[in-house]
Amino acid sequence: MVGFGPADVPPTATVKFVGAGTAAxxxxxxxxxLDTAKVRLQIQGEAGCSAAAGSGAVVKYRGVFGTITTMVRTEGPRSLYNGLVAGLQRQMTFASxxxxxxxxxxxxxxxxxxxVGIGSRLLAGCTTGAMAVAFAQPTDVVKVRFQAQARSAGPVRRYCSTIDAYKTIAKEEGIAGLWKGTAPNIARNAIxxxxxxxxxxxIKDALLKSTLMTGSCHLSYAWAPGTW
Incomplete structure (x- = not known):
């Protein structure tokens, strides 16, 4: 019986788990x-988030790159990475x-x-998508709270650190506060x-069956679904 060569051994579930989280x-x-700019644009218009609170006439952020430029000018370059720690925690949990x-x-x-039929693939996709949100939702909530928190809002910031944010949300809003938005997020990520x-x-199976398996094929079938 011929064994697998080092390059032919299928990766274990642990390797896939850690690899996916690290890549993410x-x-x-x-x-x-870009994600921070997206959040700022999404919350623009909420009380306290516009350039002049309560005034619908003033728009602080215009477009993705306009938002980034405004944040760098008014809050400093580090503001673009508000919530990065929670973001990395989210990716390591969610993508894994x-x-x-x-x-x-x-x-x-x-x-x-x-x-493996399409039904099993769809079930697997829905299951891991829902599981990922269930586990990672608290990290997502904290990440977005930090991204929405303007550095120029005043001398006292609501959250001092990532751990403080988890504790503050749980204390002020209850443990359920860390899972706000879970239902729509599960529906979105399952799809x-x-x-x-x-x-x-x-796409991967098709390329493998057509014997076109080269290094560039991995890039091809990973890129294609992400563009649809």
């Missing part, structure tokens, strides 16, 4: 300013479960069968997970 953290480090456990959950639904990972799965 690296991506988050590169894109966090959402992506890292996908193959294991898929095998669970197929009971180890070599034939996203199915769309991305199931598409990724099908």
């Amino acid at each position: 953290c690296i991506a988050d480090l590169l894109t966090f300013p 479960v959402r992506i890292g456990l996908y193959d294991s959950v898929k095998q669970f639904y197929t009971k180890g069968s070599d034939h 996203v997970n199915c769309s991305e990972l199931v598409t990724y799965d099908f």
Whole structure:
């Protein structure tokens, strides 16, 4: 019986789990300013978030890059990374479960069968997407709270650190406050997970069956679902 070579050994669930979280953290480090700008644009118009509180006529942020420029000018470059610690905690939890456990959950639904239908893939995508949100929602809540907290808002900031934010939210709003928005987030991520990972799965299988497996193929079938 011929054994696997070092490059042919399938990665374990632990390797996939840690690898997915680590890759997501690296991506988050590169894109966090864009995420912060998105949050500021989303909350613009809320009381205390506009340039003149209570005035609907003044718009502080205009467009993604306009928002980034305004934040750097008024709050300093570090403001673009408000909530980064919570963001990395989120990615290590969220992506590890959402992506890292996908193959294991898929095998669970197929009971180890070599034939994997679209139903099993969809179920696996929905399951890991929902599980990821359930585990990572507190980190997401804290991340967004920090991103929405303007550094120029005053001498006293509501949250002094990531740990303080968890404690403050739990104390003032109850433990349930850390899971605010869980239901819509589960619905959204279940759909996203199915769309991305199931598409990724099908494209990967198609490329493998067509014997076109090269280093660039991994990039191809990872890129395609993310653009849809």
